[in-house]
Amino acid sequence: MIGDKKIVYSAVQPTGCITLGNYIGAIQNWIKLSEEYDSIFAIADLHALTVRQNPAEYRKRAMSFFAQYLACGLDPEKSIMYFQSHVPEHAELTWILNCFTYIGEAQRMTQFKDKSAKHADNINMGLLDYPVLMASDILLYQADYVPVGVDQKQHLELSRDLAVRFNNLYSPTFTVPEAYIGKQGAKIFSLQDPTKKMSKSDPDVNATVSLIDTPDDIMRKFKRAVTDCDATIRYDEENKPGVSNLLTIFSAVTGRTIEDIVSEYEGKGYAQLKPAVGEAVVEKLRPIREKYLDLLNNKDYLMSIARSGAEKAHSIARRTLAKVYKKVGLVEG
């Protein structure tokens, strides 16, 4: 599966529920890219241990995420899909890269600062090391492109810096990866506070739409979406973040341009726009939800895909790690 084509790599942490933001900002692009490139997609289950998880729930959620990857249309014949924790090279390369990462670099990461503030009682080493594990994910597979939302750009920069640093100190070893950020929908905002990104871990259920929400829930959330009191429909991120977010979502799920949507709704009110966006999202997510419910009844099938994905991933990752071990001077086993 991994041949002459460019390589695409990405992952999502199994926390909360996969949201419409994750889908539009990340997974929808994965599917497009997997048509053209060799692609590898992981469930980043080691990453999410940086915050406390309930073990039984966590196990279930990771499986549910894997089923959602498939339900979204990722095809195991075209992409390698696996659980990060099934491939030990991720943790191994992290150790090596830790020895090439400055503490100051890690402390500067916005996500580290945000998560430290949010989990002040548990600022653990993993939280600081998170971007190094992410760099290992990417560099193990010699990825060329990494489709992520804008919030991950800084982590990608660190991955690039580490790759360049290692290559310069030794000899070319890692491909220097590029972030692939879709033009549209790079950032979907909360339906309740459109100045904040829609986030899997948002405790307000009305702020996010999950891929597996029922149609009724989706409609209710869009009808309640926070907008503003100037009832004109136009795209203006600064002054009308709520409406602009609705327009971005509408455009992302229908493939229509924002201009086209704005001209259709010109002169109409939010009471018309909101349910229309809701319906478009319901229609987009309906087949995903149906396939997901079906897959959940077939755990053996899910596990067989995960095992075969991990095997393929492991053989690629081992090759890179063997090179790295040799270059830094470890005795070959």
Ligand code: ATP
């Ligand atoms: P958490 O709330 O736990 O931090 P999250 O919703 O930010 O989670 P991640 O697992 O950090 O989700 O991200 C998964 C992928 O989805 C990443 O590529 C990220 O950039 C993208 N993404 C996350 N939220 C959004 C959003 N609101 N809009 C667009 N892309 C997003």
Ligand code: LTN
């Ligand atoms: N940190 C990422 C998830 C992630 C990831 C990766 C994304 C873990 N490893 C490798 C791209 C490539 C996030 O979206 N929060």
